[in-house]
Amino acid sequence: MKKKADVIERCDCVMIHEDTIERVRKNMPPEETLYDLAELFKVFGDSTRVRILWALDESEMCVCDIAALLNTTQSAVSHQLRYLKQAKLVKNRREGKTVYYSLADEHVKQIFDQGLDHILEDGK
Amino acid sequence: MKKKADVIERCDCVMIHEDTIERVRKNMPPEETLYDLAELFKVFGDSTRVRILWALDESEMCVCDIAALLNTTQSAVSHQLRYLKQAKLVKNRREGKTVYYSLADEHVKQIFDQGLDHILEDGK
DNA sequence: TGAACACATGAGCAACTATTCATATGTTCG
DNA sequence: CGAACATATGAATAGTTGCTCATGTGTTCA
Numbered sequence: 639m640k641k642k643a644d645v646i647e648r649c650d651c652v653m654i655h656e657d658t659i660e661r662v663r664k665n666m667p668p669e670e671t672l673y674d675l676a677e678l679f680k681v682f683g684d685s686t687r688v689r690i691l692w693a694l695d696e697s698e699m700c701v702c703d704i705a706a707l708l709n710t711t712q713s714a715v716s717h718q719l720r721y722l723k724q725a726k727l728v729k730n731r732r733e734g735k736t737v738y739y740s741l742a743d744e745h746v747k748q749i750f751d752q753g754l755d756h757i758l759e760d761g762k
Numbered sequence: 763m764k765k766k767a768d769v770i771e772r773c774d775c776v777m778i779h780e781d782t783i784e785r786v787r788k789n790m791p792p793e794e795t796l797y798d799l800a801e802l803f804k805v806f807g808d809s810t811r812v813r814i815l816w817a818l819d820e821s822e823m824c825v826c827d828i829a830a831l832l833n834t835t836q837s838a839v840s841h842q843l844r845y846l847k848q849a850k851l852v853k854n855r856r857e858g859k860t861v862y863y864s865l866a867d868e869h870v871k872q873i874f875d876q877g878l879d880h881i882l883e884d885g886k
Numbered sequence: 887t888g889a890a891c892a893c894a895t896g897a898g899c900a901a902c903t904a905t906t907c908a909t910a911t912g913t914t915c916g
Numbered sequence: 917c918g919a920a921c922a923t924a925t926g927a928a929t930a931g932t933t934g935c936t937c938a939t940g941t942g943t944t945c946a
Contacts, residue, residue, distance in 0.1 A: 659831050662820040676809040683804035685797045696786045735892045749876045756869045859922045
């Protein structure tokens with residue numbers, strides 16, 4: 639018994655639109671997909687990383703160049719580049735002592751553009 | 763004198779590709795725009811908010827419904843909805859005691875789709 | 887081989903954030 | 917009005933994160 643309680647669990651109010659909830663639930667992607675999606679956007683949710691990605695969209699660059707461009711430290715950039723590489727958004731190649739980074743994904747600019755649309759549209 | 767040092771500032775290595783840096787710098791949007799862009803993506807960078815937005819893309823819903831659907835508390839949802847409203851991604855209307863939330867921006871689904879492209883493409 | 891340089895990385899810390907808990911606000915209805 | 921209910925919100929907290937500092941790794945060149 640108390641099956642309803644099992645379903646509702648942590649919602650502390652009466653179910654109002656059970657039909658809506660069920661319908662929406664059926665159309666939702668699996669939990670894991672939405673989690674991965676949030677993880678991806680988390681990568682874009684830091685201005686240092688956004689600036690790095692934007693810079694790399696303009697040109698392949700080495701770590702030192704990026705640090706100089708963004709006026710930050712080599713270490714900070716390197717840490718973020720590792721993060722971006724894990725997210726498969728950048729790739730790199732070594733040429734002597736220098737390591738050149740570039741974008742690994744052609745969606746980056748498109749994602750930026752969608753975001754800019756939102757920012758510019760409502761004047762905020 | 764020491765003009766170069768003023769430009770380089772925090773970069774602890776020798777400038778290798780000054781021409782590249784200057785060229786990229788010229789094509790970068792203003793710092794503030796990139797900051798706002800990161801702030802926007804930060805909103806998408808949490809799975810609770812992603813799930814709320816996805817749900818609202820399917821249907822207008824009240825706070826209680828969303829909490830039940832996501833199996834979380836009314837309070838947590840309410841806090842996130844306020845955040846989403848500040849980001850101008852959702853809007854609401856009151857009908858008696860109930861407050862219905864819906865998407866305020868038609869880019870949300872497009873941004874999600876771009877993100878999904880990235881996730882699904884490289885098998886990760 | 888060893889100094890110099892570009893880059894990577896681990897530890898530590900300060901700042902931020904998402905949730906919980908308690909309580910306040912706003913609405914309906916008897 | 918006052919009880920009941922849906923929602924909002926402030927404070928506190930546990931977890932996360934981005935940077936710094938120190939140091940390690942990999943490469944070149946004399």
